[in-house]
């Protein structure tokens with residue numbers, strides 16, 4: 046594999062490694078690897094933060110963070126793949142006759158082992174990160190549950206309706222008080238829908254006769270979108286409504302105006 | 309195998325005897341099929357009840373039965389049952405008849421017959437697949453055109469939903485057969501040094517059964533379309549109009565076809581390999597195709613079962629999936645995804661395997677770590693049956709199991725890594741010959757990288773809380789299915805075109821098509837990823853103004869892809885008719901299909917080949 050023909054008497058692994066690093070193709074490939082890895086690290090930090098909507102709950106914040114971190118975990122993989130691709134592509138052979146034969150390398154135990162270990166480690170990091178995130182959101186939900194407000198969400202072709210049992214209010218708009226945990230109990234009157242308050246970063250299907258539950262805590266004032274994320278027939282695209290996170294006072298005023306009672 | 313012995317014998321081609329076999333073809337199939345369908349329809353169609361529900365169920369029964377009977381009738385009319393019938397009465401086809409069925413010396417006519425020659429079946433699949441891709445692609449262009457602007461007034465919501473579903477199922481069917489159909493049938497038997505498939509008549513059967521599914525699927529359009537997408541979730545599917553029957557019948561017929569084809573391909577690879585071709589000398593495409601069909605064996609019957617149950621719910625008010633009568637929509641979702649996720653790899657693995665076949669030829673190096681390639685494919689296939697519920701994280705079915713399904717799903721990244729390792733290891737230290745098939749390898753590396761990484765986000769439960777059901781998902785799976793698997797199949801088309809048609813694929817059109825498709829593809833799905841990140845649900849006819857820019861970008865990219873595929877299609881037609889006559893082995897490859905001339909003789913090899921090494925013996929010895 047070495048470019049040199051000089052016979053050498055058992056070079057140490059260290060010597061072989063330094064020699065490997067001095068190869069022109071290795072250097073150029075390493076350059077590309079750094080370029081792509083950096084590129085994806087920057088992209089990961091920019092793309093999702095730019096395009097994902099306002100984060101209005103800790104769940105949504107966790108999601109955005111996760112997207113960024115997963116991109117960072119993948120950045121070295123991108124660097125590895127794209128650098129080797131770029132190098133060989135740049136030094137490819139053009140023309141109508143096949144190129145000369147390359148070295149008849151059939152395997153490389155060290156390379157394969159390193160690759161196997163590295164890719165398994167990266168997968169492990171992603172798995173652990175996901176599990177930890179899943180667990181911490183479940184823990185937060187359990188902690189918040191006792192003082193949560195319940196909203197019963199009903200999906201039907203093609204409207205959402207929201208019932209606040211404690212307040213005695215039913216509405217087609219989803220009003221939520223800030224910093225108050227909320228439990229959505231979701232059901233469908235007909236086919237499957239999927240309840241998606243976009244900026245809150247939670248989602249759950251609405252099934253017939255089976256209540257699904259999802260919990261979050263809005264922590265930012267403002268309007269958000271409620272959409273349907275499961276194809277539910279003709280007007281699926283239009284099955285959306287407005288939501289808003291408001292101050293507790295505003296929420297109470299709204300409840301009163303709707304004819305409900307505040308606790 | 310007796311078939312072959314008979315054929316090799318130097319019997320003269322029989323003069324078209326009075327045998328029924330010589331008179332049957334796709335035309336008679338069509339006539340008998342239509343008679344069967346119409347006959348069934350008129351026999352059953354008597355809506356006597358006053359109850360609209362009862363009438364509707366009866367109408368569904370009538371339509372379904374007519375569609376399935378069309379398929380049976382066509383097969384009767386084309387002569388598919390002559391062989392089985394003879395067996396039933398204790399005989400078999402005569403040697404002359406078998407030779408006749410192989411279609412030797414019958415020119416273009418044999419493509420319209422129940423022809424057992426694997427090369428004819430391969431060409432039939434190729435033309436069928438190209439047609440399906442063209443139809444599915446046109447639907448995609450209509451979808452993207454409608455989505456160019458908010459407002460969605462180019463087509464109505466009902467037509468749009470139907471387009472989404474029909475585009476989906478047309479493409480899924482086309483992609484399942486895109487590699488194993490044309491190349492698995494035409495090339496693979498030659499690659500392993502066989503004279504034909506293990507069961508030539510089953511081979512013809514698999515194609516013609518599949519063929520009968522096409523008009524059935526088209527009929528959905530005239531029966532009011534389908535509102536369900538290709539996932540056909542219950543209870544939406546139970547509520548759906550008569551077009552749904554066409555969908556159900558299509559899947560039932562298609563699943564039958566894949567079961568037959570899968571059994572045949574597996575048997576061929578196991579039993580018909582040339583002398584000396586031990587398992588470690590089998591070309592990697594053959595390994596990939598076999599793993600793919602083996603994975604399909606448990607997957608598609610599940611799909612078929614789910615469709616039969618849906619049909620029963622619709623026609624007899626059983627309640628497998630209808631919650632109103634005690635059924636469960638989750639049960640459907642399980643059955644669907646137990647098929648649906650392995651199906652992704654049924655599609656992907658042969659596409660990747662084609663590229664792995666191509667890389668050593670164009671880099672002039674042995675395939676790097678053949679064992680890793682097999683471990684990669686097998687690992688992916690093995691894990692893929694354990695991940696299905698990642699499509700159901702938000703369904704509420706069993707939130708406790710989301711974690712385990714996340715773990716299995718993310719573990720797939722490890723064998724997938726091996727795929728990259730094999731291709732990159734082969735490229736490294738080599739000087740790739742940058743012909744169009746080789747460019748496809750590079751496109752694959754990028755597309756699979758993007759598809760894989762975005763799949764990582766989607767497999768993660770918290771992130772999926774946001775991404776599930778959004779345009780992000782749509783972009784992701786197009787990167788894997790279209791960007792990776794279809795790119796592999798297109799590379800295979802250009803690579804094997806000389807062997808299948810005797811002519812070289814027009815080079816200029818292959819490059820123009822490649823760049824239009826691949827660059828357009830990046831623009832198309834960058835726009836769609838962005839729309840998804842912004843929070844646009846998928847399968848929507850219309851969207852809020854905020855998503856306009858990303859959708860517009862996406863549509864522009866789609867037109868690039870569209871132009872690319874038109875150029876590619878032109879390249880196929882033009883090269884097939886006027887292309888440069890190909891030498892026997894234009895790429896200098898070492899697999900067996902390049903040792904036979906064009907047109908490939910009926911039994912492929914004059915003398916059965918003997919294999920002494922794997923087909924990757926390229927390269928200068930390493931000191």
Ligand SMILES: [Cu+2]
Pocket residue numbers: 238239273274275276277278281282284
């Ligand atoms: Cu919907």
Ligand SMILES: [Cu+2]
Pocket residue numbers: 648649652695696698699
């Ligand atoms: Cu899946």
